[in-house]
Amino acid sequence: MFVLVNLKTYPCDPVAVADAVRDVDESTDARLAVAPQAADLARVAETGVETWAQHVDPIEHGSNTGHTLAESVADAGAVGTLINHSERRLKLADIDGSVRAAERAGLETVVCANNPEQIGAAAALGPDAVAVEPPELIGTGTPVSQADPDIVEDAVEAADNVDSEVSVLCGAGISTGDDVVAAGDLGAEGVLLASGVAKADDPQAALEDLVDPL
């Protein structure tokens, strides 16, 4: 299972969480990575943890003030990027452009979507993976894998119908090892989570619990 920890803009210490993710990654067969804010990418990557961006824009080098260039993200040490997170929605053409920009920079891609219908559309753009996240469950602590298992199974089917090479993650409310196991049982190859780790009093203990049954 792939466990991708999105730090959003939570007021955590990104390097401390990165150290914890790296240490727990070394103790498990699961694959762990962390997605800090763009400004924190380089110092997080320096910890040795697998580092992801939260977003890249559909642009090239040039006059794009305030945008995030995929090549700069890669130069900072990221190996992948989220695209179209529920809190950073893009138009369809811009999702496509961001996937192409990420590919150009050698970044792995996870395109997020709200529901199985959008997952099918996202998979058609050829990312490495898609992540289904019902927005109403994000940050609630109520896990999608238990609250809405059908959406995960339907997302897996929708992606498979379009491109069986595209992996499916699920996210929203995932915070325990049981949640991760339930996601895997529904066909997801990974989970995207945030508050369960970034807002935990002890992020390392939260991560250890997440991977314990894997």
Ligand SMILES: O=C[C@H](O)COP(=O)(O)O
């Ligand atoms: O990127 C992570 C997702 O939005 C899930 O967030 P959450 O784990 O706080 O529900």
